[in-house]
Amino acid sequence: MSEITDLATLQEAIWENRQRPHGTSQAAAAEKILDQAAQIGPQAEVRALFHLISAYEFSADRHKALVPFARALRLWDQDPSVFDRSSTHSLFWDFKWMTTGMLDLPQVPMTAIENWLAEMDRRYRLAGHTERAVRMSEFYVADHVGDVERAQRAFDGWLAAERGEMADCHACETARQGEFYADAGSDAKAVKHWEPVLAGRQTCAEEPHRALSRSLLPLVRLGRLDEARANHLRGYPMVKGSESLMSSVARHVEFCALTGNEARGLELLADTPAYFQADGEPEPRMGFYAVVALLMDRLVARGRGDLHVTGPAGRTWTAAELAGHTRAEALALAARFDERNGTTAVSERVLARLDAEPLLDRLPLGLRAVLPTAESDAPDAGPAAGSAGEPGSEPHASPATGPATGPTADGAPSDGTGTPDPDDDDEPAMPAGVSEAIDRYNTARDAEDLAGMRSAMAEAIDRAGDAAPPGWRMVAHLQLSELLAADEDLSAAVHHALEAVAWADLADRGSAVVARVRLGGHLMAGRRLDEAAPVLEQALSDLDPSPEAHGDGTLVQVRWWLGECAMNRHEPAEAAQHWLAAAQTAQHWPEQTDHAMLANLAAEALDKAGEKLSAELAYERAADLWAEVGDARRQLRATRAWAWAVRDRDAAEASRIMTGATRVCEAALADATDPDELAELRTELPETLEQHARVIADEDLETGRFRGLYDGGLAEAASFAGRAESLLRESDDTARWCRGALLAAELAVESGETARGLELVAAVEAKVDGDEELSGFRGHAGWIRDLVTV
Template structure:
């Protein structure tokens, strides 16, 4: 077989190792074993078999790895000399996979598992390895079979043994240790054990993925729900496309099912239906089925047993049907493990998972599951008496008393009367009128409300209470004016107000009519309706209502409530007139009046308005205080949408004062309440966009990316291009921070594609530049070059020479990498120098000259570095014909120009100047001029003196090292 074929197979093996987990990679690995076998190259065949084992192990076909491992073991026993050191290491390493893999197959007898464990111990001892991996294997056998005393002994022996090259990586070991502690009911210790993995101190191909999933329920049980949310957002994104993560997917489903996030769990299940396949490790299938059964059971308990769910292929599943199926399958599989193990340990654990009770009522996650829950669970009956329960006349007396006192729960009291009365109750006309009047407050739509108010007015007349009938007609006109924009509504209210005055009605009714008139006038002004009042007329009406309410304030709390209403209306009018400062003063006074009257609950509206107006005035402290008070005093009374808007306002205000950590909680609450209000795609999407941006600016890139990826469909469907561009921009920055530069470039390019149609091309240019940078880092050279050219053209069109110069420098470095020839790269750097010098000469504004001067200095420095780096050798090399020395001299000259240019920019760029000085010193040393190099380095150290700041310490350290190097290199 030719060397070309061997090389091709070896290259294919390398590529296959980097392919995504799954059947495609496994099938290719199988073919490569056949091709390697035909070459006659034993080393290549070994590599192919190891590649196949790895592919199987990290896929849903892990049960297939026993056959190729047995083949490898025979080859080792027959001809150990064919195995070099690396191959021998890999064989012993994969022994652990096979031993634990057997344990995961319930049809392999326990005696066979123990035999392989003993074989592993024997071979490790012969090879001179520590007992650590062996004792860990014994621990797994004891743990999984429920032999807890043996597991404790093996666990202690495992930790006591020395780590060596057969030990699992630190991350995997800590994960297993933490899971054991959690199993023993010690979640706090488990989380402490996992902490270095969760923090990224120890990582591997599957960590912290698994630890993040394992930590979810322990965190919730300990009340650390914010951390649990974070781990879900970080962790599920990591494992979404990984076949070998079935157990971790199960953990995320269970977490969602037990925290009020069943819709999110369904979204995960819909993405992961492939995990229903019986292939792979039965123990991971068992975990998955148990979590599915838990989720389906929770939906049934919520009254959604008929909800259609994703499930195994071949039929349609309801929640109840999937629950029965998953529970039966999981129980049967657990029974197979228990029969093999001789205990009930596995079955008990699985039953506990399937029957687990919810841990919290709700835990907002910041992501919305769209279109999966098609039904809604029945709401509990409202508090109060059922129809016919109790004495309706006693309830009526109580409701009238609460009305007279202007009590907070007056509407609930009248609702109790309505339910208790029913259609058969014998009530007089007055009582029936009052019931209809109060029912109109919660009527479904203006037509229903108007009908109830007409009924109330007629019954009031029948009862001989014309003043109350007039009040009902005032409320009817209010509905017409606010919902239908009826320009005649103010006149109707004025007429009824005259009736009230003529009848000698109580001040409470007249004050209410005057306030309702102002509300209608304000509504007409806000809508710009025909017949809308001017600002003066509106203010006169508000002033009249306020004066009347304050004049009769002694009549009780209802009059003081009307005064608060008038101040609130004055604030709304000020906002409409573009006077937010005046609005702040009016809303604050409305709150004061309500508070003075002992009506804190009634001040929820003005507090909300005060928060909104204070934000417009950038009075963030006032906004925060008012919004928090509104949420506190309005609890249970605010609508879901109003709650969402208040939380979103709080998020914005806290962000404005730099309290982003606190802002995150309110963005989460805003998204939750928007979803509850049925505004998940609109207001909820805005809240999630805000949440994603806040997390991004906090440096929590994994969480932010999860939120932004989830919200994009809603933004594209319901919001303007600007919000979509912002989401993709932030998402691109998050992905870049996670070193996923190719995907980051894709987000920047999509955003740029939208922004290119905007009149202002600034965002288009920035996004094109960001895309180019990411493509460059991703090694997509040709695409990066095109993106840089696009960005450079945009910067030039925007007259931003400093940005265009930075693009030219980036293209120069890219050209050096792409072509391997310095000519094109040096020409691009030269072009950057010319462009920067020309722009500097033309600039007049001092700040513009300073910015361009800094770019010129940076360009000289990078030119010097590029010239030196593109040189084939170093000065003094035996084969140097003087070319290297000339390049270093040229580079030094550019760096010296950079030092001078940085110095001309003043002290603000001192750190950049000293960095350039040290670069010049290194070049001097490489050129053999040790004394000159040392002098440059000492000058930098002296300039920083005794400063303790980080840059100063770094510069001094580098200068000291440079002096030592320079003086030992000599002339």
């Protein structure tokens, strides 16, 4: 960090620190910034104080924010004039967090909290703010200590009060209000209240992260299991490892413990070893200890108390040992709060959480469901290092209409599964009727009777019941899921694929990969990308691309989908990694269409990620591959994108590339015989010429006028735009011609061909005269006329 000498260097230091990830490192840097800022003067000190408060707010040091806030309040009382509009807003905005934040610190007396709440009320009234934030804060205090009547009054006042500039964002308010309903036993009302947040209509930095975790158990209790599963798979990656969202992580662990997903719960613990440290905030740590104890108790109840698990550093832990330790820690923290509060409410809530009974024996998630052996260590911290983070566009092969293994070198899936055989000598005897159902399935398959196949396989599964071994169940459910997907019943396909995964985990690791890939394919086909991502990540970590195992086609498909998932999460750099890795595998295949598509996708992702030089190389490679494949239209588009990627670095080089794109289009036009292909190429040529014009003539954002990016560039741009206009002149799309003609006119005027430009303007004005649908072009035409008079 450079030396801070004035407000300008202070602002630069604050900006640089904000680029760091939220956490203790950012907070530590903010403390150093404050030390230097205080030497400059009160204005600088105020700005640095609020930066430090913000840094604490999104870290495990949230409790430390009280000290800089009290310091800022003293400065306000001494001289409000040193606070600008932004810092004045921050003072009152942060007041509510400081008031309710003290609830998380059992060493702060309740009398002090009540005094701060009263002071907040007084200062808000003096400043003219509505009482909404005050009533919200009062609700938090009353709810915390278990004062039910006061909490209800404050809650009602919160909802009734007018929203003002100090009110929390809609998403945060909605999420917390829904939790109040759920705590009162109104799960359906809570879920309905959360809907705007869960659906993404109300969002913020920590929503829907929190609401997704809060919705898990209410949804399970309501029997809405598909939604609960989806919210876990979608929500956990949002909170994974976050210091400030420990409570949300705890809710995901609790969900796993109460739905028969103890193995998944252990994976979540392995992701967050730092949560066991004793220097975090007491309240979220108390909740975390409680759900860890709950999870360990479930393992003990299943006879796995000797299992080695992740726990506090410094020693190894078994599930039974950690159960006792975390239960004691959670109750000790609860006792501290109760002693401060003068009630037993916190201990009662913690005990209820500790002693909760499972809601389901098993809710399949599509993730690993098998606990490690007693001799093994705790599970690894999530997927293998080579896998990505999260989730999404349709790949070359559709998982909804066939095997979900996607593109392969020879076109054949390498999944190792087939029709379940009830007469296998290695399997126990099956109940009556199973063989007959499988025979009907085979007969229907030979007749290509999909409905008959579905009916027979469903009957075979029902008749087999619990007598069927895991391997048989896996194959049967997998086959039925494929049949349902072929009939576009993706919801049912997902259900049976989930069952297949659960049984595959009990059969063998290789078949579990196949089942997860199929499940991931169905989820992708249903555009349930957030759910597909963790399933596909686990498949990737276990996948063997050798021909005798899963095949490199499966590897390419999984990475293809994971790239789409990452783009859906607005993480283009991660998407590019997956697509580049997939392209590297596909480059050896005899048919290169998939290789070309992956190179193209990787180029687009690299471009969006700001990796311009890498994007240039990837676009160039994609264009060459499309040429090799013989797809002129895709070659053309990749070449144009390549030119745009190069433009900021070297406009002349971009122009050369764009000239190549024009030649590609002209050659394709000369060779095309199909009427539809000819029609499309005839629209692509003027589009290419116009893009060429824009590549070498930049539009100034302040003035709206074009300028050439190199000597002679403006005249060249006018020439390309003019040629495009002449090609569009006979088009049936009048609006398209008007856009092209006005571009050509503006560039002509800017390059000194005023007469030509005005001629085109007049032609456009004549064309749109009396046509209301085209009236919008008049304004642009007038703008060009004004250029002539300037």
